Amino acid sequence: MKGKKEIELTSSERDQLEVLIDEEFRKVILAPREEPLIDFFEKILQGQHVFRKEEDTIDIEVLDVFYYANCPLGHITVEPSYDYYDSDKTLHPAELNLDYYTYRHVKDIVVNVLDMNQVDYSVLTDNREFDTAIFWENWADLEMKFICECWNAAIDRTGSITIAFLNASDGSGGPIDLRNGYDLWRERISISEYLEKEGTLIEKEKIDRRKGKRVGFLKRLFGR
Numbered sequence: 001m002k003g004k005k006e007i008e009l010t011s012s013e014r015d016q017l018e019v020l021i022d023e024e025f026r027k028v029i030l031a032p033r034e035e036p037l038i039d040f041f042e043k044i045l046q047g048q049h050v051f052r053k054e055e056d057t058i059d060i061e062v063l064d065v066f067y068y069a070n071c072p073l074g075h076i077t078v079e080p081s082y083d084y085y086d087s088d089k090t091l092h093p094a095e096l097n098l099d100y101y102t103y104r105h106v107k108d109i110v111v112n113v114l115d116m117n118q119v120d121y122s123v124l125t126d127n128r129e130f131d132t133a134i135f136w137e138n139w140a141d142l143e144m145k146f147i148c149e150c151w152n153a154a155i156d157r158t159g160s161i162t163i164a165f166l167n168a169s170d171g172s173g174g175p176i177d178l179r180n181g182y183d184l185w186r187e188r189i190s191i192s193e194y195l196e197k198e199g200t201l202i203e204k205e206k207i208d209r210r211k212g213k214r215v216g217f218l219k220r221l222f223g224r
Contacts, residue, residue: 005120006134014135021113021136026111030146033073033098037147040096041154044078045162049094051080056089057078061202062191063164065147067173072143074100081165086207106139108134144176151178163193163200 004013044063051060062159063080068074072180079093088129110132114121147166155162165184167174175184175191195202 002067004118005122006124009119016137017113017117017119018136020117021110022094022138022142024109024113025106025139025142026146029073029101029105029224034146034150036098037073037076037096037150038153038157039080040076040094041159044094045154045160049078051092052089052093053091058205059084060085061162062195063162064175065151065164065166065178066152066169067143067166069168069170070102071102072147073098075169076101076147077169077193078164081191083204084202103132109135141157144173145181148176148178148181154177160207163195 024058050057052058052209060080063078064081066079068076076096076098077093078095079087107130111121111130116134121135124134142165144169145208151164154160164178165175166178167176169211171187176182177184177194184191187194188196189197190201192204
């Protein structure tokens with residue numbers, strides 16, 4: 001594909017570029033965050049993080065994991081699932097801050113792979129911003145798969161049977177079952193309905209909804 005213009009690339013060559021960009025994204029973005037994220041999950045599963053006051057402590061079997069929508073691996077928060085537990089009693093969500101990255105970083109990864117393979121994409125940059133989606137759109141899928149893999153690695157290390165669901169901080173994604181990557185949005189059902197459907201019965205904490213409404217992830221994070 002050396003010296004070829006974007007429009008001249010065959011389907012096979014485009015597939016090859018996609019694989020190469022996947023590999024570079026894993027190396028540059030995912031790999032440096034793997035052990036910190038697994039360690040974060042592992043400590044939670046080992047009970048090293050205390051979510052509640054001592055008098056409100058109960059066995060937490062289901063967790064909500066929130067990723068910051070603009071940078072899924074930049075900030076992650078974990079707390080007892082709102083479907084089962086009184087969120088007003090969650091005083092200390094577990095939080096992990098990692099290096100932020102932006103679309104600009106992702107664009108650099110794509111451009112570097114194109115340059116290394118001497119692909120001529122100059123026509124795509126004439127008088128407009130270069131859209132990386134012309135070559136690669138796997139960014140979000142790789143991030144979600146990566147978080148699932150890190151969760152399951154922590155499960156394997158601890159032997160825990162805790163269940164967790166992944167959600168976007170702004171409600172744009174999830175809940176996703178971290179055990180298998182299943183997106184509950186496909187069936188438009190709640191976490192409790194989903195677990196009951198698979199035969200997993202977990203007792204819900206008695207909650208007086210009149211006491212107040214849930215303090216959402218963004219409000220906790222940004223004080224809004």
